[in-house]
Amino acid sequence: MTVIEIGHLLRAGTTGCVVGCSVSQISAPQFGGMVRINPEGSGDYHIYGLITNIHIDDDGLVRQLVTAADIKPEIISDNRMNRNVPVEISVLFIGYAQQKAIYHLLPPRPPLTLDAIYLCTPVEHVQFTGAGHFGYFRHILRASDLPVGELLAAHLRQVTNNHKDQGNPEWLGNATQELITLLRDDYPTLMSVLGALSDTRLNY
């Protein structure tokens, strides 16, 4: 299985981090995608997270270019490929693995700057999301500043088929049921999450 690197760490905290990458790498990561960080020199300590935001900041040149009347394609291409400001990817930590055991808890220490970030493989998807009983939903539901419904919908859409391929078609139903249990006292959020899940067109 090919391991896809999507960038290097810019800054981090206990609950999440921001990763920088060049525009040429932007096709791989997607909103809701699961990533893994293996902090350098920490052996089999892996931190797992979900991409919650992909942010493209402007710079001085692009501010001038957008007002130009006629921008040539090569200028656009040059601006994108050679720009100095990286694309920023926000990651929400959802757990970690240590000595081959998976924990749906916040990582004990954050990764360091310039640690490499990788997209999780389907096998890692299944291993991490299939461990325990959806404890990592806690971290997602706590993030009130995020579009929780959209994030969960994107995450479930990416992971469900991997579980199906691994012979666990009930995973989606179980995950949805757990979300309902966790959110049944919060009617607006639950209906927003279920509305988003409906739009995934996943087969229940």
Added chain:
Amino acid sequence: MGNDISETIGYIVGGGLKDNLRVRLTIPPQQVQEGGFVVIESGDWHFYGLVTDLQLGSTDPRFADEQSERRLPEGIASLLHGQTLYTNLEVLPALMLETGPDLSSERYAEWRKSLGDREPRLIPVKTVPAHHAPVRLAQAGDIAAIFGDSSQPGNFIVGYTREQNHPLCINLDKFVQRSSGIFGATGTGKSFLTRIILAGLIHYNRSSVLVFDMHNEYGYDDTASDTNQRVIGLRTKFPGRVRIVGLGRGASIRGQAPDFNLEIDEKDIEPEDIELLYSELNLKETTPTTLAALLHTFGKNWYHQFKIMKVGTFVETEEGKRVPAPGSVAAWADEVGVNVMAAEALHGKMSRMFNKPYIVEQSVKNSVQEIIKLLEAGLHVILSFGDYETDLDYLLVSNLLTRRIRETWVKTTNEYRSKKNPEPRQLVIVVEEAHKLLNREMAKQTIFSTIAREMRKYSVTLLIIDQRPSQIYDEVLSQLGTRISGWLGDDADIQAVLSGLAGRDHLRGMLSRLQPKEEVLLLGWGVPMPMPVRSRRYDDRFWQELLGKGNEPENEEEIKKKLGF
């Protein structure tokens, strides 16, 4: 206790002994009905209870208000409803039984040892099961453990559980030990239920049965008033054990002659028999005084003497004074110092009795004594009133006969206790329209209330059949051991049937929602816990199950075939 998880219908979420237990249902609500018999397994105990209510609930009212199945895909909506919408059962806990640890458990031997010789037995519920204890519908084995095994003698199937059709028994030995009642509004299948119980009692044959058959229903074959179908009489199926007695000479019951006729000697009538007819004859407060004077003057012959007295006859004295003629009511009244008007009024009112052909000066044979002998010998007697269907006939004859029976049974019991005689045969007296004999005014005067209160010790009990239990005197009603009730609409009647029972508030609704003609509620001391059942059908199958196929009377064709014709 190792039960298949698929049998579980829910789990305990709350409640208590006072407010009933609440059970979260995990199966569709349509699979459980009010009155369902459930078993709750908690630790080393089994709790047995009755579903008294089903309530729809939601974790948030908005989940119930919103028709989310219209907005969300079916799969998600179904998951949402499963988590947020639910049905709670209310379970009235009734009994508990220590079942001990699982047989395969290491603790089992220790538990068994701790019991010693004692066997775990059912006790009224005294504690509650734990939270989340699984709840399941009772199986045939549970029902047999509580209500008795139908294969054991004395256990008689009266019906079947509503959901799963398990047979449910009453113990006839227990049933006859105390007075019992069968209640239900008119047209709810009381007569059929009574036939079934009587057939059970006669077949089991541990007690004699005397039926006061006011409407000539139970002896010979009859036709059902609503379906016009033939209804088998008890005499037809038990020709050797049941005797039909018709009231009055030449009585005909359903076109057939009875085994013998009942005539009442005038000497057998006592003043209290007349007092019993207080409202029927519209008697006055002066009646007891007049009757006491009659008894004092004429002794046992008082009835005859009073009957032949004239009213309104006068003679002139030598002084030309107009005085009551000798042999008139007024003359007697003047003589003994009784109010003339009161005595003449009583005579006038009793003229309805004087005209009854079944009251004779001297009967050909002592038919009252014959009935008592039959009952003592273990036979069963159905006294059909024939054409004498008025309340007057019913009240007079049933009270008089029962009084005589009581005297005999009290005497026999006393002799038995002094070890002179064998034990008296258990007797059940079946009284229809019981409120006429046991209402508040009558209860103190009739022999029936005495029997209901104290005759258990003399081996005589009542089986009361009535459609207005609220009219029956409370003191009598509270003494009834087993109560079997069909549908009742009137609140007062429902309250009366449930009087003195635990959890009556919860049973009240159940009683008013019974299916007429199909369902009855078993209650009282004679049954371990209240239980609604689908009552047994009184049909050919019933007789086949009761008597066995070999005992069916054969028809002519079959007999010919057997003989080779």
